[in-house]
Amino acid sequence: MTTATSTNTAARATPTTGYDLPHGLVWAARDAWNEAGRHMRVIPRNMDLLIFSTLQPIMFVLLFKYVFGGSISIPGYDYTQYLLPGIFAQTVVFGSSFTAIGLAEDMQKGFVDRLRSLPISQPAILIGRTVSDTMRNTLTFVVMLAVAFLIGFRFDGGLVRGVLATLLLLFFAYSFSWIQALIGVSVGSVEAANSASFVWMFPMTFLSSAFVDTRSMPTALRVIADWNPFTIATNASRALYNGRNPGDTVWQALLWAAGLTIVFSVLATSRFRTRVNR
């Protein structure tokens, strides 16, 4: 064997004696952070993706405000002030689909095998993914807020409530990232993840108070829409943005987000552990 063999001996793989690497919660957190960093550092390199994932909500804003806005009237609300919290909520929840698609891609391409063969905390792989997608969602949110302000949306409830409403929606979307994580580790391909992550979110976000008042719906739909956690989160943030009384919706929305996070992080992690692909 003679050809392009390197003569750099310093870098050669000198076998070491076996040693155990440190582990524990602190290291697991570091693993999750490193894994999140892997995804976050490529966000600015893929501006196309960021721009297009922001374009869609902007289109929705313009469509609903200028096309439907004239014929939809919500008693006691200016439609822009009513609509935009709904669009925000829908956008960040849609944004959670990145988790399913990204995870499916990493699994399909074998990168997850590499990660699983490394001495890192296994849940950190999923945590890193969900955290980085929330960061991406935050960026999208900032762009969307800027557009919203341009077309006349205001934090009528003041800055503090506006920020709280935003954080609430991001947390709510974070809990959906865990549903998406379960989908991502369960489906076999990126294509399947693409539809499986989206298809149920359309009825969920439209059968809600995001775009219209649920009281205008037929009874059966209204019952579903009122129960829909997406309605609750939308109502909570809408009340906060507009300085209205949110009633029980804020803590209900937080409870939903916490519950979904706990249940689906457990499910996704255990599915991830037992997942066997060849």
Place this chain on the structure above:
Amino acid sequence: MALIEAIGLTKRFGDTQALNGLNLSVDAGEVLAVLGPNGAGKTTAVRVLTTLVRPDAGTATIDGIDVLADPGRVRSRIGLTGQYAAVDERLTARENLELVGRFFRMPAAQARIRAGELLATFDLDEAADRAVKGFSGGMRRRIDIAMSLVARPQVLFLDEPTTGLDPTSRLVMWDLIHDLVTQGTTTLLTTQYLDEADVLANRISVVDHGRVIAEGTSAELKAKLGGYVATIVFADATVIDGARATLAPLVSAGSSIEVHASTVTLSVTATTTTPQITRLLDGAGSAPLDVRIEPPTLDDVFFALTGHRDES
């Protein structure tokens, strides 16, 4: 003690019995090639040994540590290069290497230094800061192997390291692996290529239908199966009839002597030597011009063991 040990591994996926009582053992410093056709269970065996798949039955240890009971400790000792280049395409080559270093608990500075060393070794200096997305197949495979070496693992697993590479990249990869293993990295590699096992490994386990059907050094395997072919060239075709009778006792059971013009070929056992043939023929007055004995190719070995030809 064996650094890699698998005893009675069994694994079924639906209707497919991927592993069916597989035994493997690799000592420190050894290179074992697991040779077999597609679907023989090679990849599943690697996945069990690298903690990615739980077997239905059997035990596996790395450096004496049980793969099932203590996967975390096993993972800190192994390096894995899977069948498909497991590289984050969005990142640069350097970032991929540093990431693995960070996951191996290296401080940032150390991870950076180690990445630099590997980039130099694997001749990826120039491409170091480009996204892997634009790399050729050979470059991807190199960065993939480099990633499995970041922590200087005790045990290295290479699952079909050259499958899908063009012939040139394949030779480059052979050089790299040859370099690695001659420095004593205990290695288990799987391959469908008989020549690859011959070139890179000390020992070969031939796997078919989830179990080892033969094992030994390349030479041992060949000897065990016979199939050595002696080719004898005569200056004068008229002596051939006489030579036939002289050579008859040397012919392996079940085969015959073939004659093409002034050339005679026959199957002999591994213990037959060229001087032996020359002496015999000289004594019988039919001196040959040239006598050669060629070992069987691993292709022949595989055919003899499995009854089917490897398609590659």
